[in-house]
Amino acid sequence: MRPETGEILVSAEQISEKVREMGARITEDYRGERPLLVGILRGAVVVLADLMRHIELQCEIDFMEVSSYGTGTSSSGVVRILKDLEEDLTGRHVLIVEDIIDTGITLSYLRRSLLTRKPASLEFFTLLSKPSRRRVELDVKYVGFEVPDEFVVGYGIDYAGYFRNLKDIYALKPESIGNSDS
Numbered sequence: 001m002r003p004e005t006g007e008i009l010v011s012a013e014q015i016s017e018k019v020r021e022m023g024a025r026i027t028e029d030y031r032g033e034r035p036l037l038v039g040i041l042r043g044a045v046v047v048l049a050d051l052m053r054h055i056e057l058q059c060e061i062d063f064m065e066v067s068s069y070g071t072g073t074s075s076s077g078v079v080r081i082l083k084d085l086e087e088d089l090t091g092r093h094v095l096i097v098e099d100i101i102d103t104g105i106t107l108s109y110l111r112r113s114l115l116t117r118k119p120a121s122l123e124f125f126t127l128l129s130k131p132s133r134r135r136v137e138l139d140v141k142y143v144g145f146e147v148p149d150e151f152v153v154g155y156g157i158d159y160a161g162y163f164r165n166l167k168d169i170y171a172l173k174p175e176s177i178g179n180s181d182s
Ligand code: IMP
Pocket: 043, 068, 075, 098, 099, 100, 101, 102, 103, 104, 105, 106, 107, 150, 151, 152, 153, 157, 158, 159
């Protein structure tokens, strides 16, 4: 328990076990292929780094940074690419790696946008999902944990840029929101 962040929602041990299990599943599912793992900056950096070490295949990584217009805790539906991929997706088996899916708007935009680049396949991995917040239909093949509608931080996930370095995932206390530097 950390006073500034609230209760642990998913512990480092639970994350580590889940990431190992998902890495094994991905290894089986992509057997014989050389997948391209695409981390969505910046939140997915931590989970991508752990996940890739449990994928026992030749694989490559690349990164994209996207931003949805709108205020702090909710997206507006308009997504813009801040940093694009270095790799050509044509004919590649692409696995997008996200930290958390909330409304689903960011990934549904990305799916549409990346499919135009003609990958051989395009799937999604997310460590956390908040199903009760979903506003668009989205088929996510690999989901680590479903979490309630609370604002979470830690293990790559931030509030106003902070808390990404925490080893566990916490539900941020409502009174901390808007007071992140306390
Ligand atoms: P979506 O387009 O609504 O699915 O937004 C997904 C993005 O919103 C994630 O990649 C996060 O950057 C951010 N986000 C959603 N929920 C949370 C949260 O609980 N904590 C921190 N960031 C969040």
